[in-house]
Amino acid sequence: MAREKSTQQSPGIKRNTTTSSRGTPSHRPQAWLLWSLIFLVIAVFLALVYNVYFNQRNSPPFEVVDLPGRGKGVIASRDIQRGELVIQEKPLFIVPYSTSDSPTALISHRVQSLNDLDYHAFFNLSYVNFPKSMDPEVFRDEVAMAIFQTNAVAVGQGVGIFPRMARLNHGCSSAFNVVYSWRQEKGEIVVHALQNISRGQELLTTYTDTKRPRKERREYLSKHYGFHCMCSVCSLPPFQSQASDERLNSISELYSLFSTWGTHSIRGTEAIDVVRRIWTSTNEEGYYSERGQLFADAALVSLSHSDVSAARAWATVAAEWYGYELGQDSEQVANMGAIIARPEAHYAWGTREHLIVGGP
Numbered sequence: 001m002a003r004e005k006s007t008q009q010s011p012g013i014k015r016n017t018t019t020s021s022r023g024t025p026s027h028r029p030q031a032w033l034l035w036s037l038i039f040l041v042i043a044v045f046l047a048l049v050y051n052v053y054f055n056q057r058n059s060p061p062f063e064v065v066d067l068p069g070r071g072k073g074v075i076a077s078r079d080i081q082r083g084e085l086v087i088q089e090k091p092l093f094i095v096p097y098s099t100s101d102s103p104t105a106l107i108s109h110r111v112q113s114l115n116d117l118d119y120h121a122f123f124n125l126s127y128v129n130f131p132k133s134m135d136p137e138v139f140r141d142e143v144a145m146a147i148f149q150t151n152a153v154a155v156g157q158g159v160g161i162f163p164r165m166a167r168l169n170h171g172c173s174s175a176f177n178v179v180y181s182w183r184q185e186k187g188e189i190v191v192h193a194l195q196n197i198s199r200g201q202e203l204l205t206t207y208t209d210t211k212r213p214r215k216e217r218r219e220y221l222s223k224h225y226g227f228h229c230m231c232s233v234c235s236l237p238p239f240q241s242q243a244s245d246e247r248l249n250s251i252s253e254l255y256s257l258f259s260t261w262g263t264h265s266i267r268g269t270e271a272i273d274v275v276r277r278i279w280t281s282t283n284e285e286g287y288y289s290e291r292g293q294l295f296a297d298a299a300l301v302s303l304s305h306s307d308v309s310a311a312r313a314w315a316t317v318a319a320e321w322y323g324y325e326l327g328q329d330s331e332q333v334a335n336m337g338a339i340i341a342r343p344e345a346h347y348a349w350g351t352r353e354h355l356i357v358g359g360p
């Protein structure tokens with residue numbers, strides 16, 4: 001019946017489509033319009049969401065701001081995940097470690113060769129340890145040298161200036177949350193987040209090996225960088241600061257002990273045990289740097305002793321931590337992949353007595 005009805009009605013319906021605003025057929029063009037509108041709204045909404053997401057992923061996740069008592073510094077403009085790439089930068093210039101020329105003349109020459117933009121970026125950087133008796137407007141070469149000493153970082157065979165990265169302030173032990181590494185093949189520096197960083201938190205790198213007591217760290221930082229470190233570790237109350245110092249000392253000693261496996265002074269099983277102890281102590285301290293290297297060394301010990309499953313297991317955790325610190329696309333992660341795939345193909349395979357050393 002319904003079908004019959006609809007067939008019978010169709011001629012009249014056709015006639016009515018342009019004049020009537022009621023009844024099913026006269027709604028057809030409006031329904032079409034309504035659906036188009038809905039699709040349009042959805043498309044615009046998706047484009048907006050994508051745009052926001054895309055911009056977030058592609059604009060730097062930080063801003064450089066003035067921070068009382070420490071000049072400029074770098075603050076997260078959104079939450080940053082552990083392992084995220086935060087800075088990728090080519091140097092303004094790189095100089096060799098040592099030179100027969102006067103270092104001041106060498107730096108001055110490199111700075112004079114910069115284009116206007118880079119020249120200003122260089123002279124915008126901060127500097128310390130500049131004699132008060134000298135007028136910085138007059139002694140430009142000496143200012144350039146002071147800027148270089150305050151901001152340059154070791155890369156490959158030389159020392160370079162990276163103006164963006166140079167805004168990162170320092171933190172000790174558990175306080176630093178980003179790590180830089182040099183990519184020789186691309187001639188650039190990359191900085192990765194070693195810990196999750198919340199929006200508004202300062203990004204801190206480390207200027208020195210901080211696996212040493214607060215007094216030593218502060219002396220070094222004061223001498224070379226002209227500041228008294230008040231990072232979250234240096235500001236711990238006396239009892240906790242002492243506990244941290246003891247842990248850091250013990251971690252350093254454990255690293256030294258581990259290295260004696262290379263001279264056959266400790267057995268493979270003991271070396272692996274030391275790695276586990278370093279892992280526990282660094283967890284307690286909140287010190288996450290250098291783990292990729294530590295676990296890669298444990299993989300090396302394991303495969304040298306032909307312990308295939310330990311080698312694979314250590315290489316797996318090494319790849320994870322290298323991934324955070326140096327990037328998933330780093331050659332170190334690729335090297336661990338090769339060990340996981342074929343430990344026996346490694347040059348050190350079976351170079352020590354056969355031994356089950358044990359995994360993580």
Ligand SMILES: C[S@@+](CC[C@H](N)C(=O)[O-])C[C@H]1O[C@@H](n2cnc3c(N)ncnc32)[C@H](O)[C@@H]1O
Pocket residue numbers: 069070071072073125126127128150151166167168169170171224225226227228229230231
């Ligand atoms: C490489 S620059 C870092 C960026 C610098 N704050 C700026 O304004 O460009 C090194 C200098 O920053 C300052 N600095 C770095 N870390 C600091 C910290 N934790 N506390 C106070 N000052 C710090 C020191 O003056 C140091 O010599």
